[in-house]
Amino acid sequence: xxxxxxxxxxxxxxxxxxxxxxxxxxxxxxxxxxxxxxxxxxxxxxxxxxxxxxxxxxxxxxxxxxxxxxxxxxxxxxxxxxxxxxxxxxxxxxxxxxxxxxxxxxxxxxxxxxxxxxxxxxxxxxxxxxxxxxxxxxxxxxxxxxxxxxxxxxxxxxxxxxxxxxxxxxxxxxxxxxxxxxxxxxxxxxxxxxxxxxxxxxxxxxxxxxxxxxxxxxxxxxxxxxxxxxxxxxxxxxxxxxxxxxxxxxxxxxxxxxxxxxxxxxxxxxxxxxxxxxxxxxxxxxxxxxxxxxxxxxxxxxxxxxxxxxxxxxxxxxxxxxxxxxxxxxxxxxxxxxxx
Ligand code: XIL
Numbered sequence: 001x002x003x004x005x006x007x008x009x010x011x012x013x014x015x016x017x018x019x020x021x022x023x024x025x026x027x028x029x030x031x032x033x034x035x036x037x038x039x040x041x042x043x044x045x046x047x048x049x050x051x052x053x054x055x056x057x058x059x060x061x062x063x064x065x066x067x068x069x070x071x072x073x074x075x076x077x078x079x080x081x082x083x084x085x086x087x088x089x090x091x092x093x094x095x096x097x098x099x100x101x102x103x104x105x106x107x108x109x110x111x112x113x114x115x116x117x118x119x120x121x122x123x124x125x126x127x128x129x130x131x132x133x134x135x136x137x138x139x140x141x142x143x144x145x146x147x148x149x150x151x152x153x154x155x156x157x158x159x160x161x162x163x164x165x166x167x168x169x170x171x172x173x174x175x176x177x178x179x180x181x182x183x184x185x186x187x188x189x190x191x192x193x194x195x196x197x198x199x200x201x202x203x204x205x206x207x208x209x210x211x212x213x214x215x216x217x218x219x220x221x222x223x224x225x226x227x228x229x230x231x232x233x234x235x236x237x238x239x240x241x242x243x244x245x246x247x248x249x250x251x252x253x254x255x256x257x258x259x260x261x262x263x264x265x266x267x268x269x270x271x272x273x274x275x276x277x278x279x280x281x282x283x284x285x286x287x288x289x290x291x292x293x294x295x296x297x298x299x300x301x302x303x304x305x306x307x308x309x310x311x312x313x314x315x316x317x318x319x320x321x322x323x324x325x326x327x328x329x330x331x332x333x334x335x336x337x338x339x340x
Contacts, residue, residue: 018305048087076139078304081144092118131190132193142199177228177229203234212253310323
């Protein structure tokens with residue numbers, strides 16, 4: 001058989017994939033390193049991954065496995081995520097007695113301190129183990145600083161009503177970026193590197209006009225306040241029913257801002273159990289989506305798919321990825337690389 005064209009050779013920006021330890025050895029690792037330039041830890045750099053049950057800060061063992069795999073294979077690492085309403089220890093938002101934090105100044109300061117300690121802890125752990133950010137041994141190139149902070153409903157300020165928001169209001173977003181910038185791009189950065197870690201806001205449904213309005217409003221606020229943000233993340237968990245034109249519209253909507261954009265979590269569900277016809281339609285979809293990304297590559301930081309093989313997808317019953325459970329290329333793969 002002809003060797004397969006590496007997906008990463010078909011796009012002028014890095015192509016990433018969300019993984020855990022299972023993709024770091026054997027045939028899956030070979031497939032990964034053939035086709036991708038970058039990894040996102042699917043779960044193991046989320047806030048809850050950094051704490052023991054007794055609240056002690058420590059890295060999940062998979063952090064080292066994923067980072068070492070990246071270093072050994074010359075892959076970039078896209079960090080996900082520093083502040084989120086989900087997969088975060090409940091104790092972040094409670095007092096010593098386990099009661100919800102109030103909006104008293106004392107409790108607000110407690111939560112600010114916890115946010116800063118978390119971000120500093122992550123940055124210090126990674127810099128201790130891999131050297132300063134931007135130095136040769138450290139593969140971290142970006143972080144989703146805040147994830148899914150935009151509301152799905154109409155809200156005057158466009159923000160999700162999370163525990164972060166209830167206690168600190170919109171301020172937590174600014175603080176997360178400022179703390180991340182100070183740690184990753186200043187204090188623990190290689191002195192010769194210029195802002196080595198790109199800082200992103202990230203969200204889903206950005207291909208929908210209403211969410212776009214609120215996303216834009218939130219991002220403009222950050223820029224107005226001089227918050228150190230580098231880019232706009234589009235998760236793009238889409239389906240065959242999502243017009244590819246709406247992905248283009250999502251990129252268009254932010255194209256005039258002084259920010260890069262990233263496709264952070266792409267997958268394409270087929271609307272049910274996959275059959276041959278749906279998989280071929282999915283192949284056409286991936287082709288059109290990657291044609292769009294190729295045409296807009298100079299505006300993009302990277303394009304990441306949310307998993308290597310269908311059996312490992314969070315939406316596995318809808319076969320949304322590029323390779324099947326047997327590590328074989330699907331029509332989606334042939335669509336991307338442009339063969340029939
Ligand atoms: C998902 C993971 O893929 C699952 O394994 C986990 O159980 C839940 O989280 N948006 C995000 C990702 O930003 O972190 C989510 O990842 C998918 C939706």
